Amino acid sequence: MTGYNYLSTLLICICAASSALAEGKYPVGSMEYPQRAVTQRESSYDRDWENGNADARRFTPGETRVIAEMEGPGRITHIWFTSMSAERGYPRSVVIRMYWDGSEEPAVEVPLGDFFAAGHGMQVDLNSALVASSSFGRANNCYWPMPFRKSAKITITNESKTHDCGLYWYVDWERRDVPDDVPYFHAQYRQENPPKQGEDYLIADIEGRGHYVGTVLSVRMSHHGWFGEGDDRFYVDGDTKPTIHGTGTEDYFNDAWAFRVVNRPNYGVSIWEGMNAGGRITAYRWHVTDPVFFEKSLKVAIEHKGNTFYDDLSLVDAYTDRRPDAYSSVAFWYQQGAAKRFAELPPVEERMVPATLIQIDETLAEKLPVGTELYEEPSFSNGKGILFKAASDHDSVEIPFEVSEEGNYLVFARMWPRGDSGVFDFYLDDSLLVKDEDLFREHHFVTDLKLGNMHKLSKGEHKIKAVSKGTGKRGGVTQLFLDAVVLEPIPAFEKKPETDLE
Known part of the structure; x- marks a missing residue:
């Protein structure tokens, strides 16, 4: 279906006001003959724009801001966000709420990532008619039509307990009449x-x-x-x-x-x-x-x-x-x-995927392995990690970590991929799980490298080992930027009954 026909169908089905025909003339509401309105925008632009370019807004832990407040009648046509935070899974801790015509109860109450069809606090590209994301999930667009009569208000809350969140936004809308039955x-x-x-x-x-x-x-x-x-x-x-x-x-x-x-x-x-x-x-x-x-x-x-x-x-x-x-x-x-409200938003700690972050800089603080140094980077979970520089192929670094309770886990190495990283093998307790991994990524933000699938880990000390295999496709040096070890628990499986041999 062409973009022209699809947009026409969308507007007809969702916002019935666009289906009217100009009598004996052209279809009103089509792309080339839209119903006239006054186009408006609310955005995070630098109010001192003639002297600066500070367009992002910082949300401290627990902070709520009104990002758009509009007097009606009107209709929101497009919303765009891009965001950043050092917190793992932060699209689940940031919440968008929308209020129509002075209501004290939100008509929209959703974690930011889930609103854009990416759950679990993850960021991914997707391309649909009504929400779309690009830039590795960091550029989020919404095309749901949202009419209001008297007023509209959109808020963002950073419900993280520990991390700031930065946000840029557009809210595009039209000042237009809205029929009573819309x-x-x-x-x-x-x-x-x-x-x-x-x-x-x-x-x-x-x-x-x-x-x-x-x-x-x-x-x-x-x-x-x-x-x-x-x-x-x-x-x-x-x-x-x-x-x-x-x-x-x-x-x-x-x-x-x-x-x-x-x-x-x-x-x-x-x-x-x-x-x-x-x-x-x-x-x-x-x-x-x-x-x-x-x-x-x-x-x-x-x-x-x-x-x-x-x-x-x-x-x-x-x-x-x-x-x-x-x-x-x-x-x-x-x-x-x-x-009618049929659900209350759960507390942020209940929305996040359960996980334990083991900070590598703290684990290795007393004795750094050969070839490593402490490395400060704002996008690391606590602002610090380690940098391992391999002098030759097959040089390795071991990261010990403690498991507090025996059980089933997913294990991740949280790292910072860069163009000057290299190729590595990754082991968990001497088992090779990831082979010849080129740490170059098209993006440069901290990400999780999953080490195999589910592991049954005993209580006590374990280790991740990274072994250098040479430079990556960008060439240069072979180095590894590590932020944390992440453990995600998986519920215990049912024990198999003992067979009755009698």
Whole structure:
């Protein structure tokens, strides 16, 4: 479908006001013949722009700012952000809220990353009709139309306990009349970790008149294998049985036979790490051409069923809701009047993926290995890490770390990739897990290098070893900038019953 036709369809389906025809003339609302309005913008530009270029705004821990306040009537047409923080997973700790016509309750309350269809505090590129991200997930765009009559207010809150966040923004809008029957835009985040056994995972529970237009679903898997045997179910206007009944999780998100990363205008999978314990997935589905209409109420839910395994990784059940996966979602809809709150935003510590960051500069503070030095870098988790310079191939550095409790973990080396890094092998407790990794990246921000999949680690000391394999494709020196070791716990598997031999 061409961009011209797609935009026309989008405006017709979501914001019905654009469908009017100029009698006997041209279609009003088309790209070349838009309905006239007064174009406006709120942005973070430097108010002393004639003498400077300080366009970013710093949000200290716990700080809330109004980033846009507009007098209506009008309609928001586009929002753009780019952000930065040294906190791991910060797109989950920064929250966007939107208020229409003086309401004290937000119509939109969502962590920033999830609003742009990237869950788990991750940053990824994606390309859809209504949200799109580029620059490795750092440039975020929203095209949901958002009408208001008297006023609109958008706030950003940095709910991090420890780290600042920097933000640039545009809010583009039109001053125009809004008919009385045009509904308001809403978006609500909720989560369950894990979902309740015997109950579907609830995505939305809406009261009022309107239409449902989108879902973002994120799951962090607790077991190996497939998690998504759950059907989607829509209950319209009080129906006790599903009014609309689907056939499986990937089917609802317009994919098939499991997931893979894919981006399409109305559906996609922005994050897919495979069918391994600890793997993360985010999928989105926009109901642009097939909104779900409701007159009184709408409930949206999805089953949570898949494989479970014993601790020896033999199969327990291929179709069960006993998997302790972590589910989170964003529901998007339009409705007339103010919405009933069906979810409260969980505290920031409950929204973040559980993890322990072991600061390498502190671990090695008393005795630095040969070839290493302490290195200060603002984008490191605590502003400090180490720099390892290899004098020749096969030089190595060992990073010891302590595990406080035996269990299943994902292990990451948090590093700073640069053009002057090199190629390395990475070992965990003498097991080679990552071979010939060129640490050059097109971006230069701190990132996680995952060391294999799930590991069962005993309590006590372990080590990561990095072995130099030479310079990377950019040439130059062979060096490694390390910030931290990251441990993400995975729920314990069920113990396999002892076989009765009698």
